[in-house]
Amino acid sequence: MSATTSTPVGDTERVRAMLGSADAGRKRTDRMMTGLIYAAFVVAMIPLVSLLWTVVIRGIERFSPYFLSVSMRGVFGGMDAGGIYHAIVGTLVITLVAAAISVPIGLLTAVYLVEYGRGPLARVTTFFVDVMTGIPSIVAGLFAFALFAIFFGPGVRLGVAASVALSVLMIPVVVRSSEEMLRLVPNELREASYALGVPKWLTIIKVVLRTSVAGLTTGVLLSIARVIGETAPILITAGYADSINFNPFEGRMATLPVYIFTQYRQGTVPCAPGALDCVEDINLMRAWAAALTLILIVMLLNLVGRLVTRFFAPKLR
């Protein structure tokens, strides 16, 4: 208070003028930048929306409970039949097994790096995780294929081989994202726990992992999203099948991306004129509907992740 009263009148005037006058140039820049940012947003949305639109419009044609619940067994030519049940099963089984392999390995690696890792071993681990991040998926597929060929003979095609190939791609993503999440847990919480006489391993499980579980879930889901659309490594390792196979340890397996790929490759069917049960572009229609299904599965996964996050996130009130 006393500061304002002791200010000379001229100063007061100046301050008032300064506060009241709007800087026209700055306002213009502000408006321009706002416009630019909105424009950038719209430009970024165009491909996304158009992609979704195309997939939905084309996929919806064949998308039906029937399509979701039958396999391609005994379907040939332009037959107005067949579905993706076997491919959904394959995608879920292979991805689940891949996650079952990668999540423990990735999470434990991250825990090691954040909670225990010191010195050369930690640096080497970090380095190799970085290297793994850059492995092209086809190389991962070849690796898994070669690995299983050693044990089961050349030319073996197994669902679990595909899972191993996907794990090679998943593990670095899980390690990286989990590591970041674990580092976000404030040290104060660890110390609070130690100070209560809680051993380190229990502190890690019940405080560190528990506090970061929402972020960890997001990381795992991201890594799943990263591999669920992989085609090449699965084609190499699990091949393709027309019929349903629940067992990743025996026989070929189809997945949605590979299904899409094979359907697309078959292209249009030359129908004999007047043939009743023949749709010319049935294969392409199936491919689009399968693509739609794949997108829906990923969205469903994200929804589950959101729910987990909401349920486990630290609450304030």
Add this chain to the structure above:
Amino acid sequence: MAQRIDVKDLNIYYGDFMAVQGVSMTIDPKSVTAFIGPSGCGKSTFLRTLNRMHEVIPGAHVEGKVEMEGVDLYGPDVDPVAVRRSIGMVFQRPNPFPTMSIRDNVLAGVKLNNKRISRSDADDLVESSLRGANLWNEVKDRLDKPGSGLSGGQQQRLCIARAIAVKPQVLLMDEPCSALDPISTLAIEDLIQELKQDYTIVIVTHNMQQAARVSDRTAFFNIAGTGKPGRLIEMDETATIFSTPKEKATEDYVSGRFG
């Protein structure tokens, strides 16, 4: 229940850096001991060595002895986890577990250790600890709400309740009031006076009045210059330290001439 602590020739290191040198002191049971001294002189560091919290920092180690009732806490067969169970700690910044309710925060020492406890025992423990920390009346209707939804002062008292729920013999407090308003500070000072009946309390504070108000004995730490280790300059009855200290540095510090 409360125990006496003897520190003998303790040197404390962060890696190669010696942060505190040659501290010897005795901490009496069922009394309040205050640590004062300028920033960076190693009060927190020394406090954390008393319950082996110092060594959770990579590279940190000590030389010398910290004895509780004659047992060297740094002896080869002493489990740091057990030490921390009998010597509790309250930190400068309140740090309730954000994923836990108020009730679970109080029970954290039990639950995190996977110990079984009956519902009624748990209820009793929660109530007695919260009453002990002067927080019961404020939170008794919202025990299932998250602990991080409390005010800073309430959170700090929650942390005290959490620390006394494991029934330690000694309670270490590192500037427990530095983030609190005068009313919460008074509440905690009253609390310290009550806790003194059962616990040995060591408190670090920058507030001379606080040290004078709550403590029975006061230890003054000082540092000769940056990069030099902190030392214990003098330790005596609080009244003596604040009226007729033996050392010039202590007198200068408590009278506000430096630090």
